[in-house]
Amino acid sequence: GDSVTQMEGPVTLSEEAFLTINCTYTATGYPSLFWYVQYPGEGLQLLLKATKADDKGSNKGFEATYRKETTSFHLEKGSVQVSDSAVYFCALSAGGGADGLTFGKGTHLIIQP
Amino acid sequence: DAGVIQSPRHEVTEMGQEVTLRCKPISGHNSLFWYRQTMMRGLELLIYFNNNVPIDDSGMPEDRFSAKMPNASFSTLKIQPSEPRDSAVYFCASSRLAGGTSKTQYFGPGTRLLVL
Numbered sequence: 001g002d003s004v005t006q007m008e009g010p011v012t013l014s015e016e017a018f019l020t021i022n023c024t025y026t027a028t029g030y031p032s033l034f035w036y037v038q039y040p041g042e043g044l045q046l047l048l049k050a051t052k053a054d055d056k057g058s059n060k061g062f063e064a065t066y067r068k069e070t071t072s073f074h075l076e077k078g079s080v081q082v083s084d085s086a087v088y089f090c091a092l093s094a095g096g097g098a099d100g101l102t103f104g105k106g107t108h109l110i111i112q113p
Numbered sequence: 114d115a116g117v118i119q120s121p122r123h124e125v126t127e128m129g130q131e132v133t134l135r136c137k138p139i140s141g142h143n144s145l146f147w148y149r150q151t152m153m154r155g156l157e158l159l160i161y162f163n164n165n166v167p168i169d170d171s172g173m174p175e176d177r178f179s180a181k182m183p184n185a186s187f188s189t190l191k192i193q194p195s196e197p198r199d200s201a202v203y204f205c206a207s208s209r210l211a212g213g214t215s216k217t218q219y220f221g222p223g224t225r226l227l228v229l
Contacts, residue, residue: 046218100158
């Protein structure tokens, strides 16, 4: 079945550091890919998405590119802030989001001032 | 606009009791999803509905779990009888089932369930 693998962390960085969170997936066909963020005590919020190969999703300084050849969707940000501290989930949907999402285990990101 | 509303936000109950979790999707959305989040298993899809009809319930753990969607603005997830291993955060999400290649799911704040 479909699966998502991501680094679990915690990942601890200093403010203004460069961030990469790796995500790879296994799926049949051409899934849509998502990054969600969860702040403490809250639900998940969509951060960005990409629906086809070579698409780049971006939002709030975060970017991720859908790489079909490496089945990856790594999350990057050039300069992180303390407010970026959260848990980040990579996810896929075979049905473009119309069916259920398959999530990775989540990466806990801690940004220190 | 109001987001996805879940109630209760926290529930503590004793083993063997019936638990009912409630969800109100975003107005106009016609797909609804129930997920469970635990430390061991992460986020798992339990069941989802399109236009109030259950489409895939293969993630429902066992017969003790049941979900209904009697109308477009309300869904319940029921556990009877509850067990300590059901302790988790249960999320409801909704989306618009429409044309296009990507349908964003919007999540509620979750119900944190503790079964003693």
